[in-house]
C-alpha cells in the first residue's frame with residue numbers, strides 16, 4: 188500500500204534528534220513561551236527575511252490574531268478566495284468580520300487579482316490571500332491593489348513554508364503572514380503550533396500581547412486577549428526541523444518533477460512558471476472522472492486525498508452565513524481535483540509506481 192501521507196515515515200529520519208530535543212526541554216523546567224520559543228521566532232523571521240515572528244498555538248489563531256490586530260469595525264469585509272480550507276473563512280468570522288469570496292484562477296488555483304478588485308466596496312478592510320498547495324499568489328498585482336485601495340494584506344501561509352514569488356518568501360509580502368505548523372504541513376511540529384510574521388513593530392507588539400491574555404506585564408491586561416501561546420517543546424522541535432525545511436521542500440519538488448515528466452497528459456497538472464518557487468504542500472492533478480480515478484487507484488493500493496471535496500460556501504455550517512451565490516471556478520476545482528502522494532516520507536519508487544498505475548487509467 189502506498190499511503191497518501193505517513194507522518195511516522197516523514198519524521199523517522201529525525202527521530203533521534205527529536206527525542207533528545209524533547210528530553211532536554213522536559214529537563215529545562217520551562218514549558219511555555221521561553222527561550223526556545225524566542226529562538227524559533229528569531230530563526231523563522233530570519234529564514235523568511237522579515238523583522239518579527241510571533242509564535243502562536245495554531246494556524247487558525249495566527250489568522251484570527253492577524254485580523255484582530257487591526258481592530259476592524261464589526262462587519263468589515265475581508266476578501267478571501269472561494270476555494271480554501273475552512274480555517275481561512277472561520278478566522279474572518281471569529282474576528283467579527285464578513286468573508287467576501289473571490290474566485291480563483293483555474294490554472295494556479297489561487298485567488299484571481301481581478302476578482303479581488305471586483306469585490307472591493309467602501310466597507311472592505313482587508314484582503315486575506317491563501318498560497319494554496321504551496322504556490323504563491325500573484326503578490327505583485329495583489330500588493331498594488333491593496334495599496335491603491337488602502338486595504339490591509341494578510342497572507343495565509345499554512346501551505347507555503349519556503350515558497351517564493353520572484354525570489355521573495357511567502358509571508359513577507361503582506362502586513363502580516365500567518366503560518367500553521369500542523370504536523371502534515373511542510374514545516375510540521377509534533378503537535379499544534381502556528382506563527383505570524385511581520386516587518387511592523389507595532390503589529391508585532393499587539394499580536395504578542397493578544398496571544399497571552401492581552402497582557403505584557405503579568406496580571407495587567409492592556410487588550411482583550413486570547414490564550415494562543417506556543418510551547419517550548421514544539422518550538423524546539425520547529426527550530427530543528429526548520430534547518431531541514433529546504434531539504435524537505437527539495438524532496439517534494441523532486442517527486443513533483445517525476446509526476447511532471449512522466450504522467451500522461453490526460454491529467455491536468457499544476458502550472459509551472461519561473462517566477463514561482465513552488466513547495467508542493469499538495470501535489471494535485473485534475474481529471475473529469477476524478478471519483479472513478481480515486482477508486483481505481485485505491486483498488487491498486489494507492490491512497491489519494493481530495494483537497495477539498497466541498498467548497499466553503501456549500502458547507503453545512505456556512506448555511507445562512509456565507510451567501511448562496513455560485514462560484515463556478517471553485518466548484519469546478521472541487522469537482523475534479525485529486526491530491527497524489529508527494530511527501531518527505533515517499534521514495535522515487537513510490538512515485539514511479541503511482542505514475543505507472545495512473546498512466547493505465
Ligand SMILES: *Cc1c(COP(=O)(O)O)cnc(C)c1O
Pocket residue numbers: 245246247248271272274275317343345346367368369379380381
Ligand atoms: C492547515 C491550514 C490552516 C489551519 O491551521 P491549523 O494549524 O490547523 O489551525 C489554515 N489555512 C490553511 C490554508 C490551511 O491549510
